[in-house]
Amino acid sequence: MFQTLTRLGRLCVMTLWPLFAATAQAQDVIRVSGIPDENPTELARKYQPLVEHLQKHLGVKVVYVPVIDYGAAVSALAAGKIDFAWLGGFTHVQAKVLAGAKPVVMRDIDREFKSVFIANTAAGIARPEDMRGKSFAFGAKSSTSGHLFPRHFLSTQFNIQADKDFDGAPLYSGAHDATVKMVESGKVQAGALNIEVWSRMLAGHKVDTGKVKVIWTTPPFVDYVWTARKDLSASTVQKFGQAFLALDAAKPEDKAVLDLQGAKKFVPAKAEDFLVIEQVGRSTGLLK
Missing domain, CATH: 3.40.190.10 (Periplasmic binding protein-like II)
Structure with missing residues (x-):
C-alpha cells in the first residue's frame, strides 16, 4: 500500500512539476504597463527610471509592456499578460468589474486630482x-x-x-x-x-x-492607481507596493523617479477609494 502511494505521489509530482516550474519562472519576471495617456516618447521617459527602481527593489527582472489604448491595458491585465498596470480611476474600476483586479498604491496627488x-x-x-x-x-x-x-x-x-x-x-x-x-x-x-x-x-x-x-x-476627485491582476500572490503584490512606498524624496535617485511620476510620495490605495468612480461611471452610462 505504501509503495503504491509512493508511486502515486511521484506521479503527481511529475505531472504537476511543469506547472510549478512555469509558476516559478513567471515570478522571475514582473510585467508592468499603463494606460497610454500621453505620447509614446513621454511615456518611455517616465517609465524607464521607474522600471530600474522596481528591479532593484524586487530583485527580479521588470519589463514595461506598452499598449495601444486604454482598453488594451485593461484587457491585458484581465488576461494575465501583464501583472501590474498604471490605470486611471475609471479603467481601474473597469478592470475590477471585468476581472477582479485590485488597487495597490497611488500617488499623494491622486486622492484629490x-x-x-x-x-x-x-x-x-x-x-x-x-x-x-x-x-x-x-x-x-x-x-x-x-x-x-x-x-x-x-x-x-x-x-x-x-x-x-x-x-x-x-x-x-x-x-x-x-x-x-x-x-x-x-x-x-x-x-x-x-x-x-x-x-x-x-x-x-x-x-x-x-x-x-x-x-x-474642476473640483477634486480620485484618479490614478497601480492595479494588480487578481491571481497574483499576496507576497508579490505586497513587495510591489512596498517598492513604491519606499521611494524617498530626500534621496536624489528616488526624487528623480517621483518627479517623473508627478508625485512627492506614494500611498496605499483601498478598494473603497474608487466607489464614487463606479457610481459616476454607471450614472453617466459609461460603465455597464
Missing part, C-alpha cells in the same frame, strides 16, 4: 457656459480625468449635455497632450484634460499660451 477645461483664445470662450454650441474634445473614452469626470461636471455643474449641446458630437483625442494640440490648432474650440499634463506642458513650454487658456478647474 483635478481636470482643467481649456479653450482656444480666438473662440470667444471666457467661462464653461460659453462652451455651449462650440466644438469640443475629450481625451480617451475611458479616461477618468479626460472624459468621465469632465462629462460628469459639464452635466452637474453647468447643465451641458456633451452629446447634444456642443457643435456636433465631441471628439476624442486619445491622450491629454493631444487634446491640448487640438485646441491649440483650432481643430476644436475647447477641451478637457488632466491638470498634471497641462502643468507639465506649461513648464516645458509645449503649449502656446497665446492660443490656449484655462477657463475652469
